[in-house]
Amino acid sequence: MSSPDSNKAWLLAAVCLAALGMPLSFTGPAVVLPAIRETLGGTPVQLNWITNAFMLSFGATLMAAGALADAYGRKRVFLLGLAVVALSSALLTLAPGIVAFDLARAVQGLGSAAAFAAGTAALAQVFDGPARLRAFSLIGTSFGVGLSCGSILSGWLADTVGWHAVMLSPGAVSLVALCLAAPRMRESRNPQAMGLDVPGTLSFTAALSLLTLGVLQAPDSGWGSPWVLAALAGALAMGVAFVAIERRVAHPMLDLSLFRFPRFVGVQLLAAAPAYGFVVLLVLLPIRFIGLEGRSALEAGAFMFALSGPILVLPTLAASLAHRFSAGAISAAGLLVCAAGLLWLGRCAPGTSLVGLAGPLLLIGTGIGLPWGLMDGLAVSVVPRERAGMASGIFNTVRVAGEGAALALVSAGLTALVAVRLGQSPASAQAAQRVTTGDMAQALALLPGMDRAALLHAYGVAFGTLLWVLAGVTVLTAWVVFAFLRGGTPVQADQAAQVDDVRQESPAC
Template sequence: MSSIPVPMPDAVARPGPLILTACLTAAIIPLSIAGPAVVVPAINQALGGSTAELAWIINAYILTYGSATLAAGSLADTYGRKRTWLTGMLLFALVTAAIPYMPSVRWIDLLRLIQGLAAAAAFAGAMAALTQEFDGHARTRVFSLIGTTFGAGAAFGPFLAGLLTDSLGWQWVFLLPALVAVLASLLIGRFARETRDPQATGLDWPGAISFTAGLALLTYGVILAPEKGWGHAAVLASLASAAALLCAFVCIELRRERPLLDLSLFANARFVGVQVLAVAPAYAYIVLLVILPARFIGVEGCSALQAGRMMIALSAPLLLVPFIAGQLARWISVGMLSGLGLVIAAMGLAWLGHSISSDTASRFLAMATIGMGIGLPWGVMDGLAVSVVPKERAGMAAGIFNAVRLAGDGIALAAVGAMLSARMLSGLIASAGNGTPGGALAAASNRLAMSDMGNALVHVPAVGKSVLLQVYEGAFRWQLLMLAAAAAVTALVIFLLLGRVKTQD
């Protein structure tokens, strides 16, 4: 069964401009993750803010984006892909343009929550709309181009953020994506065609609310844990509520004729493999977009522009490799391409773990190896995600895929922060002995986990910078090796579940 296009009276489907519009939509997503990661120190200097408030500049966007994408995909299928795409893009432009004028970090955090909701609607609508216009290998090539565009945003996002911060001010890291979103909105209105699922009977509101709230609370609890501790009442309440809501979601979906998410798909190894693949970039790549610029600025003393320039080594391969992967998918299993890419990324992470402390070409070659590795699955996984369900439910497929991917990003960032903080606290306790209060050591370890060497030293001045640096470097190397191991294990799972998938028909 296929979706019946319902063209708007003033809309004409033109593939070229439509692809350009989708690429603009894809470009602002990584800009909204990688850019703010670079300017957090500048925002801290301008507006102050606690460690938790500054961390939520990154976490807030990921929390709502990941939680809302499944509901956004269903909205697109039910009420119109163009309508959802355009509404999300306009809201994104409005909210993003307002962020630089906020009086405090808390207000920025609030708007970042809304920005994530808008981005979820825009991206889910865009991917579902593209699925209606292309099939087979044409769809593979289009989605590989989307992956390449996403890679371009990731490649130059940190550099562009540093350049804008040093030349015009940190505010332009938000104003520029807002302008791009305005342009994309104009193009959506002119060139996108309205389509929807002809069998849709309305949004599954009980399913949408229980899933979105459950996933949001799960991500929130994991993000909150490094600050409060896993035994804190707020963390436990968030995780318990998340488990209850997600269980309720499963019960609701099993009883609905047209569920938000068809749970029977999880009996399909290919569908499960796609969801596993969705989380792999979180710990093989996305976390590096946050922790590496913070390291370059807070520990190595680089400017925002210098840090952004250094990050090109990691992300520049995504300008080309996803497109190459889309071409190779004609002849090579997408599962094999994806698994091989994760093996290469794991090798790069291990290499970076051994060379991170040396300001030499070896460090940048390791970063480039990670980028080349992650670029292979990056070029095929979005197209693969929408190919595992009937075409009329492409919004649902894009929604669950991006929900898993963005929830994975948020959880991975929180987990890495928690592991780094715990590892650093252990190192500080061993190095400082019993003379330093435990509260000061914990505060210092939290700051070190954000690569904020200056404020970490304020909490434990008696320990000394050399000891802090030694503890920091040991924990950072260990964390990179753990990420390498996770990527290698995921590669094995992908080989098993997707190794024989040769096309994205």
């Protein structure tokens, strides 16, 4: 019979593997998008859903998954989530068309949310004090490894085996985690769990879904299209309904009263900053490098490692700096560095070598790495201790849902900018949609009078303009975050105690 300490170690390994697999589910499809398009076809809108379906289902159900884990068993939900990820990964390789592929991606997001929420909640029950902090630090490190190495691993798999192997990799990791956890993990529940806030969950999911649908459809149908306007109006209505529901139910999914704390609002803005300053590039850049510039998947992965590699190192430095400087100052400085990198990258034309791109990519990754190492601790340290669990759940939901919304908005913005450069005509609008999903051949077919060099130049100018806009938003966010968080004191031992408390209260941290 294995010892309790041994079971803890195996459980930690299983949850770390689950955390490692989640960024693979996000970064991998971006690297092999051109190959998926060649195999399954699809319109630009359908291809955009490959990433957005996963992000939407993951972000919209994260807090609901935590509530289900507390009520029905953390082990049960964790193992079920891992099994769903593994099954959906296999279904992705068998999908007969792009619509079935997108639906499988949404199911994969649901499984990832269940595994993440239940796995972290289960760990909080078996680790105490400093050991709990070290355990959750390892989870963060595992996620960082997956994020940093996911693109280069996906590139290697795509070049040596094919895109199907990239889709199977998160499922393979999940299966290993399931085999480690199933015989050793003990079941646990929260006797005081209030169950799932069904009206809140449904209205929140509907609002995010309609917003994403409207934004992704706008480049194809036009922002004035009745379908687009109806989707955006429905998103607004569902958002209003969600707020009304959460203000009235006894046990809300989201405690809106927390937004009365200015520092809490500042943390939510900080959570959204990496979405448009960093995360969107994890999708847009592989499309540019592979689909438009014709680089290999492995070469594109090396480029992306320059962008995401600093995430492995900088959070540790940020934690050290937090003993001397306020979180607001560190976060704002990091965002300004990121903005400088975005401006620099905007001046790099398509075809720039790795040597030429390494500087701006490293600068962006370095800038985001500084606040990245502080955000989780800040999420629970800026509210009263007894409300830290809910604050952590809100923070994670804002972070993941914000990434999905930012990706949809930025993709639509890039398509509009490319269309402006190509000229206002139906053919130009269709070509813009094709080129922003990496389909250079089809875009050129729609523009018989334009050669590849001219189309790449138009795309490069539009991409540069987009990065200038994102840099401006990042600078504004840096100023607001500093204004909200500058009064914070350096990290103290009592903050570690707050983090310890929230791990016990919240399944979604």
